[in-house]
Amino acid sequence: MTEPRVTATIEAAYRIESPRVIAAAARIVRDVGIAEEIAQDALVAALEQWPESGVPDKPGAWLTATARRRAIDLVRRKETYARKLAEVGRSLEDTTPPPDPPDPENIDDDLLRLIFTACHPVLPTASRTALTLRLLGGLTTAEIARALLAAEPAVAQRIVRAKRALATAGVGFEVPYGEDRAARLSSVLEVIYLIFNEGYTATAGDDVVRPALCEDALRLARVLAALMPGEPEVHGLAALLEFQASRIPARTGPDGAPVLLADQNRTRWNRPLMRRGADALARAGGGGPYALQAAIAACHARAARYEDTDWAMIATLYGRLLTLTGSPVVALNRAVAVSMAEGPAAGLALVDALREEPALKDYHLLPSVRGDLLARLGRDAEASEEFRRAASLTHNERERELLLERSAR
């Protein structure tokens, strides 16, 4: 093997294995910041040794073992130091627990602990996102900054503060059980979904980088589904992301303009991802909010043409989602589905019931949907009024033009 190939292999190995290496070290030192430094030390050791000795059969195991050894050394040194402090009569401040005996079979658990720690609710959402991409997605600070359209120093600051906040808050490096688990798991799923949407709804920035965020999130969801096969909503989220990702090739036209679902060229949908979505949905059982959204996505996926869409089923699924979440936005989506299944009058009755909803007061899609239904009922003057109102509420220039144009019809 030539020298450059060895370096490239080491870099690829590190990127792939770093979450597990960090996780293994974090279990021992109980601090994700220190664990990341230890993991980087292990990488330096690999860069020094592998060009001579060759890349080992299991590079991940080598890196993990090296990191573990260093982590244990560090804890031992700290303990010795603390004991000496105690001997000279000072208070024993360092309460770091002794390391668990290393168990190479426990990597999966370590990785789960790392995911749950990075997504801990003690951190602001933006920090959870950045830290998860850094520790679990293997992205560099520069890559995260580019993807999140933020300045690199700001992202670096955010990550440093997040690590410190976790240490200060004494966040246990653990996967919670019982009641806590559901609450914490929902934070983990939310972070992965946010990362996906950051890429999916991108309206600005580098086109090449932002869709890659969708892939990062998809990969995280797949990893989580493999680690927690018994959690239906994890499969639900994975299914939802597989379906959404399957449409990415059809979501923009040749000129980069967004293409609505109704107008998408469905032959451009990625079939293997749709199949993976259906498989994950089958494992999800269909009960939770992500699984329900995935089931709705599956209805669209099953329709070879827009006209073939099973709107009655989609309306039913939105009804269940509404019961679960109580979200007015879901109620509005349900109204659209009902109008497609039962006609505009049935949809309009549901939309009218939402007009007093405070959460939708400035939401441009409410008048936009209402305008659409009124137009379908032939009430053109009222429709025009609603489109104008919607145009005044949207922040998207392209959308405003479209709404004003409809208003003038």
Next chain:
Amino acid sequence: MPRFITLIRNDEQNIPADGFPADFGARMGALLEEITKAGVMLDTAGLTPSSEGTRVTLSGGKLTYTDGPFTETKEVIGGYSIIQAKDKEEALYWTKRFLEIHPDVWNITAEVRQITED
């Protein structure tokens, strides 16, 4: 994130008589689980021997069918995998891991090719 197909070529004429060592299945299973858990594996499978395959050729507007085995070809495709990886280095990393668990007496070529995404 690009997709890569890895085509595994082996020499059907020179498969070791004693087949795979006893622990090979377990090692392969563990590696495939690892690749799946890394979130990159989309699909993988081995193929039945070329004796059960058929080549369909279009040449000069004329179709011909040739049943296997394809003895004139030294190496035939014995399996494939499709993964979604950040870059080619990552695809090569998993290919290296895959090849290394095979016994030394096997001669295998893995061809890693990126799939075009319109």
